[in-house]
Amino acid sequence: MTRIRLVNVTKVFGTTVAVDHVNLEIESGEFFTIIGPSGCGKSTTLRIIAGFEVPEEGQVFFNDKDVTFVKPYERGTAMVFQNYALWPHMTVYENIAYGLRLRGLPEEEIKKRVKEVLELVDLVGHENRYPIQLSGGQQQRVALARALVVEPSVLLLDEPLSNLDAKLRLEMREELKNLQRRLGITTVYVTHDQIEALSMSDRIAVMNRGRILQVGKPDELYFRPRNLFVADFLGRSNILDGTVVGPAGEGQLLVHVPSIGADLVMHAYENLRGKVKVIIRPESIVRARPEHNINLIDARVINTMFLGDKLEVRLRVGEASLIAYFPNNERLGVDETIRIHIPPDRVVALEASG
Amino acid sequence: MAGSIASDSLERSYDIRHVLGTGIIAATLYYLLYYVEPVERGSLGPEEALAWLVAILLPLALIARGADVSKVRFSFGWSFAAIISYVYVPLILLLGVPGLPRAVAIAITPLMVAAFAYSLKEFITQYRAMKSKQIRMPLHRRIRSTLYKLDLLLASFLVGGLTILTVFLLIPVLLILWNAFTPPIGQPFYANFKRIFTSYEYVRLIELTPEKPWLFINEGGTRLLLIKGKNYGILLNSMINSVIVTSVATILGIIVAFVLSRYEFPGKRILRVLALIPLFVTPFVNSYAIKLIFGPTGPISRITEILFGFRTQIDGLAGVTLAQIMAFYPIVYLNAYAAFTSIDPSLEEQAENLGARGFKLFRTVTLPLALPGIAAGSIIVFIFSLEDLGAPIVFSERNLMSYAIYQNFINYTGTILPEAAALGFVMLALALVGFLAIKSYVGLRSYAMLSKGGRWKPRSRKLGPLGLAAVYLLLLPLVIFTMMPQLTVTMMALNIVPANTFKIQLGEATLRYFLALFKDPHLFMYVRNTLSYALTAVVLAVTLSIIIAYAVTRTRIRFVTGFLDALSTIPLAIPGLVVALGYYYFFSSVFRGTSLDPTSGPTVFQAWIVLILAYTIRKLPFVVRSVYAGVQQVHENLEEAAMNLGATRRQTVFGIVLPLIVAYVVSGAIVGFIYISTEVSTSITLGAIRPDQAPMTFYMMDVFLGGQLEGIQYVAAMGLLLILFQLIAIIIIIYGLKQSYAFIGA
Ligand SMILES: Nc1ncnc2c1ncn2[C@@H]1O[C@H](COP(=O)(O)OP(=O)(O)OP(=O)(O)O)[C@@H](O)[C@H]1O
Numbered sequence A: 001m002t003r004i005r006l007v008n009v010t011k012v013f014g015t016t017v018a019v020d021h022v023n024l025e026i027e028s029g030e031f032f033t034i035i036g037p038s039g040c041g042k043s044t045t046l047r048i049i050a051g052f053e054v055p056e057e058g059q060v061f062f063n064d065k066d067v068t069f070v071k072p073y074e075r076g077t078a079m080v081f082q083n084y085a086l087w088p089h090m091t092v093y094e095n096i097a098y099g100l101r102l103r104g105l106p107e108e109e110i111k112k113r114v115k116e117v118l119e120l121v122d123l124v125g126h127e128n129r130y131p132i133q134l135s136g137g138q139q140q141r142v143a144l145a146r147a148l149v150v151e152p153s154v155l156l157l158d159e160p161l162s163n164l165d166a167k168l169r170l171e172m173r174e175e176l177k178n179l180q181r182r183l184g185i186t187t188v189y190v191t192h193d194q195i196e197a198l199s200m201s202d203r204i205a206v207m208n209r210g211r212i213l214q215v216g217k218p219d220e221l222y223f224r225p226r227n228l229f230v231a232d233f234l235g236r237s238n239i240l241d242g243t244v245v246g247p248a249g250e251g252q253l254l255v256h257v258p259s260i261g262a263d264l265v266m267h268a269y270e271n272l273r274g275k276v277k278v279i280i281r282p283e284s285i286v287r288a289r290p291e292h293n294i295n296l297i298d299a300r301v302i303n304t305m306f307l308g309d310k311l312e313v314r315l316r317v318g319e320a321s322l323i324a325y326f327p328n329n330e331r332l333g334v335d336e337t338i339r340i341h342i343p344p345d346r347v348v349a350l351e352a353s354g
Numbered sequence B: 001m002a003g004s005i006a007s008d009s010l011e012r013s014y015d016i017r018h019v020l021g022t023g024i025i026a027a028t029l030y031y032l033l034y035y036v037e038p039v040e041r042g043s044l045g046p047e048e049a050l051a052w053l054v055a056i057l058l059p060l061a062l063i064a065r066g067a068d069v070s071k072v073r074f075s076f077g078w079s080f081a082a083i084i085s086y087v088y089v090p091l092i093l094l095l096g097v098p099g100l101p102r103a104v105a106i107a108i109t110p111l112m113v114a115a116f117a118y119s120l121k122e123f124i125t126q127y128r129a130m131k132s133k134q135i136r137m138p139l140h141r142r143i144r145s146t147l148y149k150l151d152l153l154l155a156s157f158l159v160g161g162l163t164i165l166t167v168f169l170l171i172p173v174l175l176i177l178w179n180a181f182t183p184p185i186g187q188p189f190y191a192n193f194k195r196i197f198t199s200y201e202y203v204r205l206i207e208l209t210p211e212k213p214w215l216f217i218n219e220g221g222t223r224l225l226l227i228k229g230k231n232y233g234i235l236l237n238s239m240i241n242s243v244i245v246t247s248v249a250t251i252l253g254i255i256v257a258f259v260l261s262r263y264e265f266p267g268k269r270i271l272r273v274l275a276l277i278p279l280f281v282t283p284f285v286n287s288y289a290i291k292l293i294f295g296p297t298g299p300i301s302r303i304t305e306i307l308f309g310f311r312t313q314i315d316g317l318a319g320v321t322l323a324q325i326m327a328f329y330p331i332v333y334l335n336a337y338a339a340f341t342s343i344d345p346s347l348e349e350q351a352e353n354l355g356a357r358g359f360k361l362f363r364t365v366t367l368p369l370a371l372p373g374i375a376a377g378s379i380i381v382f383i384f385s386l387e388d389l390g391a392p393i394v395f396s397e398r399n400l401m402s403y404a405i406y407q408n409f410i411n412y413t414g415t416i417l418p419e420a421a422a423l424g425f426v427m428l429a430l431a432l433v434g435f436l437a438i439k440s441y442v443g444l445r446s447y448a449m450l451s452k453g454g455r456w457k458p459r460s461r462k463l464g465p466l467g468l469a470a471v472y473l474l475l476l477p478l479v480i481f482t483m484m485p486q487l488t489v490t491m492m493a494l495n496i497v498p499a500n501t502f503k504i505q506l507g508e509a510t511l512r513y514f515l516a517l518f519k520d521p522h523l524f525m526y527v528r529n530t531l532s533y534a535l536t537a538v539v540l541a542v543t544l545s546i547i548i549a550y551a552v553t554r555t556r557i558r559f560v561t562g563f564l565d566a567l568s569t570i571p572l573a574i575p576g577l578v579v580a581l582g583y584y585y586f587f588s589s590v591f592r593g594t595s596l597d598p599t600s601g602p603t604v605f606q607a608w609i610v611l612i613l614a615y616t617i618r619k620l621p622f623v624v625r626s627v628y629a630g631v632q633q634v635h636e637n638l639e640e641a642a643m644n645l646g647a648t649r650r651q652t653v654f655g656i657v658l659p660l661i662v663a664y665v666v667s668g669a670i671v672g673f674i675y676i677s678t679e680v681s682t683s684i685t686l687g688a689i690r691p692d693q694a695p696m697t698f699y700m701m702d703v704f705l706g707g708q709l710e711g712i713q714y715v716a717a718m719g720l721l722l723i724l725f726q727l728i729a730i731i732i733i734i735y736g737l738k739q740s741y742a743f744i745g746a
């Protein structure tokens, strides 16, 4: 369907640079997520793709066609707004049919397609209600139906789940993902919820202060962040100081970590030297098994917390205190000393200043 | 070491009070000099310059040494004083008033200096910050971005709105300026203004024949106390009158609003409704009713006759002031009431927790928070009072600016003296300066309206016995008293009160006069004219309002958007007579020789077209305000969602925006209709050229100027008709459209 490409896109509001030289390539049919803290420029990026804002610099391409100055109503994107933006003076049916009417479809065809899409979002029987008579979740689904019914080539979603309660959010997350996969629409999804991003996306872009910091598959981003911001923003991490000892094979470094008094082999994006930051995810720490031969350390259990799906363990290693997640069937006593292993491809060294 | 610390802390302790102190020193200096050798007019000469130097340089020195003058912007009292100084000081200098008023001017000059210095400093810091952070984009890209956001429809809204307002508002006003600077032959270009600021006719600082503001006269064997006020010249009279009217109306409005919004007592609901009655606009007749009530046969006169043995009459300037206070105080009341009820009660509770009680709470928390709303009402009163023609005509008071300008239209020489243009311009300047000053003052203080948007129950509490007594003995009579004009008009229309004496004659009640409005072809002509003009003008004003409100909210083009916004609200500050003058010049020059030319004679001139245009532009702000509020309610996302699905701008405006703002458009139209049907200034000036095309207000004026007694009953009937219009309007707006009825306010 549609491949989206942003080249050097910059958007300035007065003195704020909302989007700062952003380069992105979103593949056709991909579920692509932009994540970042509030005010980092996510919505603005989405609005540039939809054509509600024109960038001050750079270009937007849809399938190699420059659409930077193409009007929103000629782009064929469909957006679901954070506040849904349902038209309060129209019924559910009229809201959904609006886009089809604009395309001049015969009323029969419109009826058919509205019915189909209502089935898709499970809202059959609500056609004649006004938005104000619907719950938040239902409104959200109407907004989605209104966007999907026109069979857009690009679907843009701006924090569509943020106004829903936790349970509904979980449900909708799955539904949305299934729908997208079934229809194969190129989807750009904006959120500041990391779980949402990690669980739904094919690829994720992490944004901060208008810049894209890293683009990658969820696990890549999670276990191998490119910089401290990404590491910090997605999930919890143990961050330690280290000094590079030397290279240790393909894309790997040997790093001395004084606080735990050991040398660890780890992943690195660049050939770093000198001081580095070492990022270890709690999940990356596992109990050593016989087949492990490197990155083995002795640790003392300080305390444990049963979290239902996992066991959170605070460990003391040398002078450092580490958080680890173990399977929830693990039995550990306080003050017990255990041997732990950190897989080299699950620990990453980052430039200390990054 | 110790010395340096001391001087350090000394420096920091200078603040706005020290700055004012320098003014008092300078003023004392001036007054001593004046006392030794007084002048009648103008300055003392070089000696006085010393006082001014002190008043300007000393505060500057204090500021340079680090005095903290931020209060001139942020304290509600100090900043108000600073704004007053901006207006007062130049006026005193322009008029050459010596003595105490001048000493006051000198005393507050340091505030003006401080405010100016502070604003300048603020501006420079902001400008620097902006410059240093500004990101420059290539020009062609900026132009392309702007054009991208401006589709054809939006662009035509912007250009159309700007063109219409430029042609029908800006150019006429500029033509006044042009004519104002057309001096009599052989005199300097500013001659007209010079005359206004110096001649005895306009500014009367020294009395040639001593005059008393009140006197006893013998009339028919009994003594009559005649209160007329004192004539200080046309210019000063207008200013003094407007200042008194505004101040008294503001204080009254605040008191009534505060009691009604904060206290519970039996009968409060009725009182709230009654307090709205004075809002009904009935041009001329309400002033006439006041003239009767305060006339020799009125109730006041009877009371003084019984108590003191003489009758009383209020007339002339005093009558104008009184009539205006009674007519305009509800404007402040309505604004103040809205302001008091919109204050988040937790703000006051917070202050109470900290120990503020009673009047201190009111003065330090409640009033400052409500001030923007109150100030918005007060400035409207000031402008209304300045431009009012109804009261001056009814009280035959010629020594006011409005009447002096009006005189030019009725001298039937066919031309308007350039001096009238200059006078119109002075009036415009006074109104505009006041309006802009208050606007910036209010803008700075809009925090009151920004407090959290939730709905709350306004604070109100029960009144104690003393408070109840005060309400029933003072407030109730006051409210009933201010309803008197409308009541009297109604009774006069039904012949319950005869035309020339104040007495109740229930037996004589008749609908004859009211029905004559529709039966008598001559009277019906006026009714029909008013209705058809008002309806046409409302349609135009609504269309223009939608165009402007939409363009203003949906474009962000530097200078252009803001300019259009300003142009659409500014007619609020333009006195009606100024519009009349401007239109006279505009149509007699640009349309010279056509049927739109007012000088083309009473058979050729098509007054109705000019009147409809004038109504549309003059009352535009009231319609725009409502439509604008509507457009602002429409979240931009709603429009984007439509465009995103393939709707063009035109389809979005007509399919999404308009249906959503219908209620606002209708209530704007209704308010506009009320204002237009009661319009006076252009109706009785430009309308007078074509009496057969004139509206009701022209007939009303004609009756009072011609002094036909029979006519007064018909005029009262017209007043009643207008009251009925307004009653229906209120009912539609409140119950039909579920909107708040806020007729007036900036
Ligand atoms: N129309 C605008 N005018 C001025 N500044 C804007 C405008 N829109 C966005 N900004 C600014 O641009 C920056 C990025 O805004 P944006 O809405 O893209 O953030 P966001 O990542 O979507 O945040 P959130 O998670 O809070 O929705 C912010 O600093 C914001 O204040």
Ligand SMILES: [Mg+2]
Binding pocket: A042, A043, A044, A082, A158
């Ligand atoms: Mg956002």
